[in-house]
Amino acid sequence: MYLLNYYIDEISKEIIKQFPNIKSNVEEISSLIDTPKNNYGDLAIPVFKFAKELNKNPNDLSIEFQEKINLDFCKTQAVGPFVNFFFEKEKISNELLKKVDFKFENKNKRIIIEFPSPNTNKPLHIGHLRNMLLGNSVANVLEENGYEVKRLDLINDRGVHICKSMLAYQKWGNNKTPESENKKSDHFVGDFYVKYAKESDEDPKLEEEVNQMLIDWENQNKEVIDLWEKMNNWAINGMNETFKRFNIKFDKEYRESQIYKFGKEIIIDAYEKEIAYKDESGALIINLDEYKLPEKVLIRSNGTSIYVTQDIFLCKKKFEDFDNDSKLEKSIYCIGNEQETYLQQLFAILEKLSIDKDKKCYHLSYGMVELPDGNMKSRQGNVIDTDNLIEEIKEIEKKELLQRYSDLSSEELDKRSETISMSAIRFFMLKFDAKKNIVFDKNESLRFDGETGPYAQYTYSRIRSIIKKSEIKNIDKIIFKITTENDFDLIKKLLEYTDVIIRTSKDYNVARVAHYIIELSQMINEYYTKNKVIGEEKNTMESRIFLLNKSISILKRALKVLDIDVLDVM
RNA sequence: GGGCCUGUAGCAUAGUCUGGAUAAUGCGGCGGCCUUCUAAGCCGCAGACCGUGGGUUCAAAUCCCAUCGGGCUCGCCA
Numbered sequence: 001m002y003l004l005n006y007y008i009d010e011i012s013k014e015i016i017k018q019f020p021n022i023k024s025n026v027e028e029i030s031s032l033i034d035t036p037k038n039n040y041g042d043l044a045i046p047v048f049k050f051a052k053e054l055n056k057n058p059n060d061l062s063i064e065f066q067e068k069i070n071l072d073f074c075k076t077q078a079v080g081p082f083v084n085f086f087f088e089k090e091k092i093s094n095e096l097l098k099k100v101d102f103k104f105e106n107k108n109k110r111i112i113i114e115f116p117s118p119n120t121n122k123p124l125h126i127g128h129l130r131n132m133l134l135g136n137s138v139a140n141v142l143e144e145n146g147y148e149v150k151r152l153d154l155i156n157d158r159g160v161h162i163c164k165s166m167l168a169y170q171k172w173g174n175n176k177t178p179e180s181e182n183k184k185s186d187h188f189v190g191d192f193y194v195k196y197a198k199e200s201d202e203d204p205k206l207e208e209e210v211n212q213m214l215i216d217w218e219n220q221n222k223e224v225i226d227l228w229e230k231m232n233n234w235a236i237n238g239m240n241e242t243f244k245r246f247n248i249k250f251d252k253e254y255r256e257s258q259i260y261k262f263g264k265e266i267i268i269d270a271y272e273k274e275i276a277y278k279d280e281s282g283a284l285i286i287n288l289d290e291y292k293l294p295e296k297v298l299i300r301s302n303g304t305s306i307y308v309t310q311d312i313f314l315c316k317k318k319f320e321d322f323d324n325d326s327k328l329e330k331s332i333y334c335i336g337n338e339q340e341t342y343l344q345q346l347f348a349i350l351e352k353l354s355i356d357k358d359k360k361c362y363h364l365s366y367g368m369v370e371l372p373d374g375n376m377k378s379r380q381g382n383v384i385d386t387d388n389l390i391e392e393i394k395e396i397e398k399k400e401l402l403q404r405y406s407d408l409s410s411e412e413l414d415k416r417s418e419t420i421s422m423s424a425i426r427f428f429m430l431k432f433d434a435k436k437n438i439v440f441d442k443n444e445s446l447r448f449d450g451e452t453g454p455y456a457q458y459t460y461s462r463i464r465s466i467i468k469k470s471e472i473k474n475i476d477k478i479i480f481k482i483t484t485e486n487d488f489d490l491i492k493k494l495l496e497y498t499d500v501i502i503r504t505s506k507d508y509n510v511a512r513v514a515h516y517i518i519e520l521s522q523m524i525n526e527y528y529t530k531n532k533v534i535g536e537e538k539n540t541m542e543s544r545i546f547l548l549n550k551s552i553s554i555l556k557r558a559l560k561v562l563d564i565d566v567l568d569v570m
Numbered sequence: 571g572g573g574c575c576u577g578u579a580g581c582a583u584a585g586u587c588u589g590g591a592u593a594a595u596g597c598g599g600c601g602g603c604c605u606u607c608u609a610a611g612c613c614g615c616a617g618a619c620c621g622u623g624g625g626u627u628c629a630a631a632u633c634c635c636a637u638c639g640g641g642c643u644c645g646c647c648a
Contacts, residue, residue, distance in 0.1 A: 031588080038592065046590055048628065058628080081628085082591065119648080159648060256648090283646050292573075297646040307648050340574060341643050367575080367641080400610075420610090432583070435575060437641060444582085444597080448610050451583085451596045458610050466607045507587075515584060518595070525611065534607045570610075 001035055002502060003099045003495045007073060007092075008033045008043065011085060015045075018068040022050050035492075041077065041084030042492065048081060089488045094480055100494045100550055104146035104501070110327045111147050112318060113139050113364070115334035117154040120235035121165040122190035124242050125376060125383040126429075126440055127336070127369045133429045133563075134366055135334035136248050137510045140561045145505040147329070150251040150322055154314065157232050158257040161193075163213040166227050167206065168192035168199065178234055184387060186238025189231050190378075197379035242386055246422075247563050252321065254314060263313030264305050267298045270353055291348040293341070298349075311346055316355050330360050332508070337365040337435070364508055367437035384440060393421040393446050400448060416567060423453030423564045430562055431514040451518050453564050456555065459521040461570035463552045466533050468568075470545050478546040481539065486527050487547060493523050494554050501561075510562070517558045524551050 001008070012029035016022060022029075029045070036044040047065060051058040058081035066078040073092050074085040115135030116128045124132075139149045156162075169192045178185035200206040216224040243249070267284055270276045276286045281301035288295055298312075299305055315331070322328050333343060343363040350356035368375065376383045397417040401408060408416070424446050431451065432438050448454040467475070482488065500516045503509075533544045556566050 034590085036591075037594085040591065044591085046629095048590085052628090080591070156648070161648075279645085281646080285645060294573085294644050300646045302646085304646090306646065336642090337575070338642055339648095342648095344574085365575085370641095404608085404610085436583090437576085439582090447597080449597090450610090452610085454610055455596095458608085462608060462611080469607055503587095511584085515595085518584095522595085526613095528607075529612045532607070570608075 001495060002498050003096075003102060004035075004043070005030070007087075010071060010073070011043065011045075011069070014069050014071055015065070018065075019050065019054070021054055023053060024049070036082075036084065040079065040082065042074065042087045042488075043085040045083050045085075046081055047083060051081070087488070089482055093482050093488060093491060096491050096495060097480055097547075097550060100491070100497075100554065102498050104144065104498075107146040107148075108327065109147055109329040110150065110322060111139075111142050111330045111332065112150045112152055112322050112328065113142075113332040113334060114152040114154055114318075117156060117335070118239060119159075119161055120155060120157045120189070120232050120239075121162050121193045122235075122378055123184070123186040124239055124386045125378065126386060126389060127376060127383075129386045129389075129425075130366060130369050130429050130438075131334055131336070132243070132246065132248055133426055134364070134434055134510060135332075136246070137430055137513070137562050138332065138334070138364060138504075138508045140563065141501060141504045141508075141510060141513065144501050144557075144561055147505075148327070151249065152252050152254065152318070153250045154254045154256065155236065156256045157236075158217070158228075158260060160210060160214055162228070162232075163210045163217065164196040164200075165189050165193035166224070166231055167210050167213055168196035169231060170227060171199075178238075184238050184241065185234035186236075186242075187385070187387070189235045189238070194379065194381045197381075245390070246426075254317075256310065259314055259317070260305070260310045263309035263311075264299060266312055266316070266353065266355075267305075267309060270298075275352055286349055286352065288345060288348050288352075291344070293345050293348055296345045296349065308342075308346060308349070312349060312353065312355065315346075315350055315361065319355070319360075328360060330362055331356075332362050332364050334364040334366070337367055339363075340365055364434070366434040370437055370439050372439060372441045384442070389442075390421060390425065392442075393424060394418060396446075397421040397424070397448070416570065419565050419567055420448070420454050420457060420570070423457055423559075424448060425453075426562055426564055427453030427456075427514060427517075430510050431518075433509065433511050453559075453562075454570075456517050456521045456559060457564070457566055458570055459524050460552050460555055460559075460566040461568060462528065463524065463548045464566075464568045466528065467545055467549060469534055470541060472542060472545050475546055475549045478542045480543050480546045483540045483543050484531050486523075486530060487543075490523050490527055490547060490551060493520055494551060497554050497558060500558070513558055513561050517555065517562070520551070520555055520558065524548070524555065527551075 008030045009026055011033060012026040015029055016026065032049065033043050033045045035042065047058050047061045051061045054061065062078035062081055062083045065083040066076045069076045072088070074087050077084045077086065113135055116131035118124060118128055136151070139151055142149045172195060173192065178188040181188060196206065213224055217228060267276060271278065271284050276284050276298055279285055283297050283301040284299040285295050285297050296308060297306065298309060318331055319328065335343065340363065347356065347361045350361060351359065371384065394417045397420050398413055401413055401416055428445055496516065500512055504512050528548065531544060533541055536544070559566060
């Protein structure tokens, strides 16, 4: 527990003082001190290690600990081979509450993170949604921890799949526009992608036409380029609306169409330095045996570049763009786990080419979003679309709200249902370990009770309501005194927030934040149902308001990391 | 066949990195709580050979080995 380090170290020092024969130093002893689960104490340490060193029975030694260790801020108690420490709650609760507001210092380090890097042939589905919520939340965590974070998007705006929707529009579009059809523009484009898929099943010749279109595109054929620009703008503008709704802003956008030609020189240079070799077909290949990875073709036998060629270039460019002051600590790629091998290869190549000598590149991998009847297939239209999904949940939420408040203004109804439904979907997408596949069942997945975003929002609103009714002003000036046994447990939970951020900044496991939010909400809910606030004696009421106010400020901070907004009234 | 990920109550998950005391939470089930701060809530009960087998250890859901089931992936797709 980071914010308890002072006390942990004090205990360690005292142990060394009382037991000079113990060989471990303060740091080593501190690392053994833990915050035990049940009611074993506020801090605890097992004595096995010391028992061995001192050649004593652990159960006897722990009793010796109990007798010898005397600290003013805690009581010592032996239980079997464990020594438990119970804080003198009245003495240190105010001190601890001051620590709750801990803010991380600016680290003077930068981290870049790339997501969700969509193709411009279809709208964003819930697979993209998982990607962008994950990427943005990781970025938020790192910012909270004091990093400068840059959000990057690589728009995959060229290639055969883009030409598919273009060809379908050329053939069956009849010069319709998103405006004329009153459709969100990326959906308009996506419909032609699905149309192509259907038609090409019947007519295999379409594939040749698509390939020809790609060649025409590369040759800058004006008609094709015009069509491409028109449809790309539709796709990108539509996606930007969705990003905006999710409060996602990019610091820089790269476009594949602008970089896909680059990278060849780097490969050829590597070939000349014998880092890559040419096989009998003429393809340039890099061997990655030393990384226990399959070898990778870098340039095709016909001399054209492939995706990895430009990816190598892009990495170099990112370093140029964001590491000219040597402040870059990490370059994170938020990409699905089906690309794991590819990214391992890419990173190995970047290291061999001395582009990423310090291993700054990191693959933030995540599992697939599956539907109850199997994987999503964009070309078959078997997908859950992000925009449609939000609207659907929002409608359900509106009904929920009207059941509770039949007289809500339509404005207020819209605002609340938007905030609550966004919280439900955000929380659901983030509460699972990113590595794991999730099955998205509309009926089961999106709830408003239990371990959900709305549950945490509800907690927040309840406390806001209590604070308002208490009519207490200048809450910060209240001198807090413990009024119940629940107080201290809640304070300890608030202190955990810092650890959650520290740990998540290291392993990028944002689900930890979600679980913390639930645990904290549960404790707050338990607190106010057990301990009344309004109507209590003045000092009791003020102390409880003080503590609850601190609690929801941490709750709000944690929710903010997941980009979940709170409501004063829910 | 090789590599990576994964397996915990009926279901969905946390805990595994860094071994520690009674394996935690939600949904579902059963039973309570709206004449005092919003029932999107709270309280209680039932429900777990932690995939299986071995090993290391005073101590294993956690570490090691093997094995079985599921997912992803493996030189010119992006």
